[in-house]
Amino acid sequence: MEQTTKKRSIMDKFLDIIEKSGNKLPDPVVIFISLCAIILSASFIAGTMGVTAVNPADGKVVKAVNLLNAEGIARIISEAVTNFATFPPLGLVLVVMIGVGIGEKTGYFETLMKYTIEKTPKKIIIPIIIFVAIMGNAAGDAAPIVLPPIAALVFIKLGYHPIAGLVMAYAASLGGFSASLVIGMTDALMVSFTEPATKLIDGSVQVNAAMNYYFLCASTVLLLFVAWYITTKITIPRFGSYKEGSTVEDAGVTEKERKAMIVANLSLLAIMALFAFLAIPENGLLRNAETGSLIQDSPLMKGIVPLITVLFLVPGIVYGIMAGTMRSSKKFAEMLADSMSSMGSFIVIVFFAAQMLAFFTWSNLGTILAIKGAELLEGQNGFILIIGILILSAGINMLMGSASAKWAILAPILIPMMMLLGFHPAFTQVIYRVGDSITNPITPMMPYMPLLLSFAQKYQKDIGLGTLIAALMPYSIGFAIFWTLLLLGWFYFGLPVGPGGPIHLGG
Structure with a gap:
């Protein structure tokens, strides 16, 4: 390990350059403000030049609209608040955070992760940690924050270097960010950007939060074995054994926490059973009253956000009461306020992202770019399209950490473009999600990277960011290779990526 930290590899040096370049980028808020200015300028140029395109979907001529004339400026001013208030991700994220925030603040998520690891046999402890890390993304920010230090303590007990545990848990939770066996906040957030982008071309095409579910379930199993x-073959041998002893107190799950967790889990099962009771019968309340569908225009899909909120909220409250971490209604309110306060920067970003999307729509630039892009890509096979979008998503992720912020930019371009080529938005969305996830472990723009470094310095004071990124790199490479192969195979066999999510339009 000492030789690794002293002698820097070519890969370490390359990643240091990426880190320095990434740190020079402005804050995401400034990026969106700049994009607004660029779109307005582009609308002026395109509108003045009379740029047009023929929509092959209906044969109509689409004209670029200048938003910097008197009419456009008046619209920008008068509809700014409406753009912000009606922006889908705003309400979605804030509502889900009610449940996620309580589950995190009461300690329910942390106890659940600790207990799962403590009670697992040694032979399967590593895959269990990886599985918990991947599935932990359903609990918001809990997995990349809580799990790495716990994994480090477990690795010490196993006789491995704790930093290997830190790296593994971090890579699994962020590299497998989109993979899951349950529909979570990310699914609902992604579709909130996909839906308005879909309407740019065809408002009759239906999208839903579960439309990537089949592919992401298969991805969970695949990534578990890859990680x-x-x-076992790269990370653990690289760091070797650890002889200095732990500098962190090994605090396990107390009896009180265990009992609280059991009751909370029972409440979770009860809520899931209630949802199943309302969804499974043919006349179930969560089905479409006219067609009986669980997917198309059903209360289940339209209400997926509050349902997810309840799924996290109830066990979080039960755990807080039983464990004594939430002793009063005042404490409950404080926890909600704390979880919402962490969303301040997101709310600011959303304001400018909402304006950007509105400008993009009003100017018709998104539709024109999609049509022109489709013309350039006409005749290309699906494999080239898939790999191109994967590379684009993975590359942008190295410079911009927020998945929702990137999708807010890319969805209005990629979704219409791929629709014009005959691909369903569900398939385009899943391509983006794979590309966005594979470089998550190594991007210096991820806010959890400094936290991981601070964890690692408890065990090795002189460890540098380059050492961590070099250790994380094999996960990104492995995920990129095998996840891409899975995606290409899925496309080749024409399998639906989820309920209501065929690969091709009309499929």
Whole structure:
């Protein structure tokens, strides 16, 4: 390990350049303000030049609209608040955070992760940690924050270097960010950007939060084995054994926390059973009253956000009461306020993202770019399209950490473009999600990277960011190779990526 930290590899030096370049980028708020200015300027140029395109979907001529004339400026001013208030991700994220915030603040998520690891046999502890890390993304920010230090303590007990545990848990939770066996906040957030982008071309095409579910379930299993192999064959041998002893107190789950967790889990099962009771019968309340569908225009899909909120909120409250971490209604309110306060920067970003999307729509630039892009890509096979979008998403992720912020930019371009080529928005969305996830472990723009470094310095004071990124790199490479192969295979066999999510329009 000492040789690794002293002698820097070519890969370490390359990643240091990326880190320095990434740190020079402005804050995401400034990026969106700049994009607004660019779109307005582009609308002026395109509108003045009379740029047009023929929509192959209906044969109509689409004209670029100048937003910097008197009429456009008046619209920008008068509809700014409406753009912000009606922007789908705003309400979605804030509502889900009610449940996620309580589950996190009461300690329910942390106890659940600790207990799962403590009670797992040694032979399967590594894959279980990886599985918990991937699935932990359903709990918001809990997995990349809580799990790495717990994994480090477990690795010490196993006789491995704790930093290997930190790296593995961090890579699994962020590299497998989109993979899951349950529909979570990310699914609902992604579709909130996909839906308005879909309407740019065809408002009759239906999208839903579960439309990537089949592919992401398969991805969870695949990534678990890939991460397991990399950990045992590369990460653990790289760091070797740890002889200095832990500098962090090994605090396990107390009896009180265990009992509280059991009751909270029972409440979670009860809520899931209630949802199943309302969804499974043919006349279930969560089905479409006219067609009986669980997917198309059903209360289940339209109400997925509050349902997810309840799924997290109830066990969080039960755990807080039983464990004594939430002793009063005042404490409950404080926890909600704390969880919402962390969303301040997101709310600011959303304001400018909402204006950007509105400008893009009003100017018709998104539709024109999609049509022109489709013309350039006409005749290309699906494999080239898939790999191109993957590379684009993964590359942008190295410079911009927020998945929702990137999708807010890319969805209005990629979704219409791919629709014009005959691909369903569900498939385009899943391509983006794979590309966005694979470089998550190594991007210096991820806000959890400094936290991981501070964890690692508890065990090795002189460790540098380059050492961490070099250790994380095999996970990104492995995920990129095997996840891409899975995606290409899925496309080749024409399998639906989820309920209501065919690969092709009309499929």
